[in-house]
Amino acid sequence: MADRIFSGVLFLVTLAYAVIAFTSIKAPFQYDPLGPETWPQLLSVVALLCIAHVFWRPDVHDAGVPRMMWVRLGYMVLLMLAYAELYERLGFVVSTMLYAGTASRMLGAKLVNAAIFAGVAGIGGYLLCSVILDMNLPFGEWFEVLLSSGE
């Protein structure tokens, strides 16, 4: 069942891919015999055949993920999206501390340990990557605004 749902979704996406390949991709001027559209057309046809085969003879019937696990995984994905959203705004140090703390806490670390881990990851990570290795990490837009308005 799980296989069928997944291959069904994959089928629709690939179908959309195929439709675009067959209808809308066109070069205004043909440089080579194949043009930009032939390759995606070929790929989509073979892919659709493969998906049809998976749909016909599925071999995964149950994803084996209990409901609680979906919740946890969803929560983890949300945390990562929030981390991505806040990355530039709050800067590396604060957003990493927030993410590391909440994520490790969710995965079962004790409160104190999670806090220590968050501190080490945020501050230590910034010192190591940005100060020592000279990599490009966000300092935080909001702090920059604060600092510049203070002057």
Place this chain on the structure above:
Amino acid sequence: MDTIFSGLATGFMVALTPFNLMLVMGGCFFGTLIGALPGIGPINGVAILLPIAYSLGFPPESALILLAGIYYGAEYGGRISSILLNVPGDAGAVMTTLDGNPMARKGEAGRALSLSAVASFIGGTVSIVLMTLFAPVLSKFAVTFSPADYVALMVFAFASLASLVGKNPTKTLLGALIGLMLATIGIDANTGVARYAFGIPDLLAGIDFLIVVVGLFGMAELLSLVEEQLSGRLKTLPVDKSFVRWADMAKAKWTILRCSIIGFIIGVLPGTGASVASAVAYGTEKRLAGEDGKLFGTGDVRGLAAPESANNAAAGGAMVPMLTLGIPGSGTTAILLGALLMFNIQPGPLLFTQHPEIAWGLIASMYVGNVALLLINLPLVGLFARLLLIPQHYLTPLIAILSFVGIYSIVGNPFDLFLIVGLGVFGWFLKKMQFSLAPIILGFVLGGLFEGNLRRALSISGGDWGILFEDYQSLLLYGLAILVVVGPAYVSYRNRKAAKLNA
């Protein structure tokens, strides 16, 4: 022969500069560290550290030496969690658990670890020597390849991928197709037409290779770790003082040599890497051992030495087609190939003449790395074993933090961070549906090359598809492709028939 020696001399001049020497050592150390962590294999380690290595701003040969060190080290470190935890870091280490873990349970963890380190070292060294001998020859031959031959080569690569990797060939092929389709996103280089960009400026240049790699092998792995975490605590066995004995080596020496060669050959086959090599090596040795074969799986030294020498030999073997043909031999080398492309270096037959310092520097650094790994691994194995005790609840967020640092520091675009999370979710679903992810990255890396050569071939012939089947080289490759698909299918058919007769 002369070219090989002068090439090696150039290579060692590059690899033995203090800075590059430090990078080899550092790469090997961090690679072993990452490989030793339970559940994280070489491919994940290289994927997570690749963007960081890229944005450090090293010259290409140094960055590549660092990455190869990480790759090699991770391949080495994988055995530690296999032996002590019975948890393989990746598919290539599964066979190591079969005899390695029983040895550790018998209280011989130290012996198992040191024996496997020596077996890995020999496997690795044999494969580098073979690579030094064969790579230049192969690259000289490959210079004569026409675009049509390249198309045939790709067909062969994907055929051997589909038939030898994963349980379900259709899913493996579909994975490769997904990778190829992802590679078509962005502006077509020949005509300037945008494909599948939907007007989103971030997609016009195509999805960055690093994002696909980190998404599929970093973030998807993270979600799998979250999922596995609840299903039982891991228990590690202690490392004791026992050490590999001469008697073990004497017993296993032919096994190690045979398996090194098996591993190298399988590694060279495009698409198939350490996992297939170790499985084939283990099966062969078990059959050759005859009556003793029954001892395999209970802690036999040969059963441990076979997969370990084979998977390290395959790691080296997989570099051969990557360096000489531009076609990676495994998922991890596909990532290394992508890394080369990011530095604007096109691997392939001309690499040895155009960038000898990179090709030979890399090979020389592998000699150095192999020795370094043996020296690091024998005394420090206790330290790496202690890493297995790092709780998963710190390790898992750490993967996300490292991935974010690496991806953000490339161009500083927050859109990329969302993309890796999205690809991670997609990759996790694929894994749940028993797709293997390596074919996707192979497809993604080879997409441009495959399409480019096909179009070039048809431009030469003026649109006549017959050009694809014209010369003997391409016909030979199509023949091999058919062989590699039909061969294993025939063997399993015969086995099933034999099993039915016996039953």
